[in-house]
Amino acid sequence: MPKKSLKALFIPVDGIGHVNACIGIAEQLITAGHRVSFLMNTQWEGKLRHYGIDEILYPPLQGRQAGSNAALDGANMLRSFGIIGSAGPLDTMVAWVTNLVPHCIRESRLMDPFVDKAIADLQPDVIFIDQVVAMASVERSGIPWVWVSSYNPLFQLYDERTPPPGSGLAANGDRKEWAHFRHTVNDAIKDIWREFNDYFVSNGLPALDYGQYVRQPTHLHIYPLPVELDYTDLRPVPDRCLQLDNLMRKDVHATFTIPKQLSNKPGKLIYVGLGSLVLSDLENTKRLMALLAKSTHRFIVSKGPHHDKYELPGANMWGERYVPQIQVLPLVDLVVTHGGNNTVTETLYYGKPMVVLPVFADQFDNAQRLHELGYGLRLDTYRCSEAELLGAIDKLLNNNELNAKLAKIATRIQSDNKISKIPGLIEQLCNGDTNRHE
Numbered sequence: 001m002p003k004k005s006l007k008a009l010f011i012p013v014d015g016i017g018h019v020n021a022c023i024g025i026a027e028q029l030i031t032a033g034h035r036v037s038f039l040m041n042t043q044w045e046g047k048l049r050h051y052g053i054d055e056i057l058y059p060p061l062q063g064r065q066a067g068s069n070a071a072l073d074g075a076n077m078l079r080s081f082g083i084i085g086s087a088g089p090l091d092t093m094v095a096w097v098t099n100l101v102p103h104c105i106r107e108s109r110l111m112d113p114f115v116d117k118a119i120a121d122l123q124p125d126v127i128f129i130d131q132v133v134a135m136a137s138v139e140r141s142g143i144p145w146v147w148v149s150s151y152n153p154l155f156q157l158y159d160e161r162t163p164p165p166g167s168g169l170a171a172n173g174d175r176k177e178w179a180h181f182r183h184t185v186n187d188a189i190k191d192i193w194r195e196f197n198d199y200f201v202s203n204g205l206p207a208l209d210y211g212q213y214v215r216q217p218t219h220l221h222i223y224p225l226p227v228e229l230d231y232t233d234l235r236p237v238p239d240r241c242l243q244l245d246n247l248m249r250k251d252v253h254a255t256f257t258i259p260k261q262l263s264n265k266p267g268k269l270i271y272v273g274l275g276s277l278v279l280s281d282l283e284n285t286k287r288l289m290a291l292l293a294k295s296t297h298r299f300i301v302s303k304g305p306h307h308d309k310y311e312l313p314g315a316n317m318w319g320e321r322y323v324p325q326i327q328v329l330p331l332v333d334l335v336v337t338h339g340g341n342n343t344v345t346e347t348l349y350y351g352k353p354m355v356v357l358p359v360f361a362d363q364f365d366n367a368q369r370l371h372e373l374g375y376g377l378r379l380d381t382y383r384c385s386e387a388e389l390l391g392a393i394d395k396l397l398n399n400n401e402l403n404a405k406l407a408k409i410a411t412r413i414q415s416d417n418k419i420s421k422i423p424g425l426i427e428q429l430c431n432g433d434t435n436r437h438e
Helices: 016-031 070-080 089-122 175-202 282-292 325-331 341-349 362-373 386-397 400-416 418-430
Strands: 007-012 035-041 054-058 126-130 145-148 220-224 241-244 269-273 298-302 317-320 334-337 354-356 376-378
Touching (some): 007 016, 016 035, 016 126, 016 145, 016 341, 016 418, 035 089, 054 089, 089 175, 126 418, 220 341, 220 418, 241 418, 269 325, 282 386, 325 341, 334 341, 341 354, 341 362, 341 400, 354 362
Parallel strands (some): 007 035, 035 054, 126 145, 145 220, 269 334, 298 317, 334 354, 354 376
């Protein structure tokens, strides 16, 4: 009997990183003969079809305008919330839970009727969610759902044995610091959580764990973090969780050639991918580019949403608003990144060292994990000096032992190709198998 073609509905946060992570899963399902639909606001119209993804569109929520720049809208919102800026991890995380989480709760409730309609019209066999908070509309549907954690797993797999999410604290650090960070954040969210939990209970759903906005793994929870970075030195992979090395999309339609401006110049080739949200801080972006222009190396720069408001200051630099990251990474020797989960996991796929300049949320956690395990160096994004930034780049480029180790990691990740297992696991899930997935 031929295999049944499943219908999968994806509901990601409408940020580039979240959508890209979900595209990585979608490509695998489409290749296996399944139908994939994304529920997105109209700002994304026409941007997913070339992947073979059906678009189910709803109007922008909470003041966003159709046709506006989704990346810049998101960045401006986070800046207004106090999340993008020079504050440290604790202040940033308090701003996250007191400003962004309530916004996401409101958005989740506003989306409920659109989710209900999409489910009624599509009749999906499985739903994939990549959100900041849980969705009552999905849980009450009775359809198997898969949580996609495109963040560092600390954010959505609560475990007291691991550092608190967003803290950037060391895995072998002072547990009193962990406790202080957790207590401060939990104290800030208690009333917000109670209201959200009451909403879930009023929908006939079980209560959420205290202080948590995401249900602990129920059907299947997917998180991308290579085994070399995962926190299995502190806790095992949780039940009903699938740890993957990455959620990297293939982007077979994209191509990239090293620009002539850089191809004949001396020096190593470095990719600067700081993410649209971090690059929305125009003044600090200019400051960092001025420092990099003094390097003896060459730089390919993803300039971000303010691409038309600044010029790259060095003859050793080339950039565009966006560059096809998947195609650029295998060509370079090192990556300067904000520490976003996609960039970290994709860079390790190609075995490149990283200088990490985190600004908020799991960027601090990824930066710290890379730093403490020796796969990169963490710097202060707003305060690093020319000597610190350029010195970190040279230190990593000249570390032959590290680069040999990263090459072995890349070989392992590419040969394991764990993401290809997803279609089979989803087929099992839709047949009622919700056991732990190795």
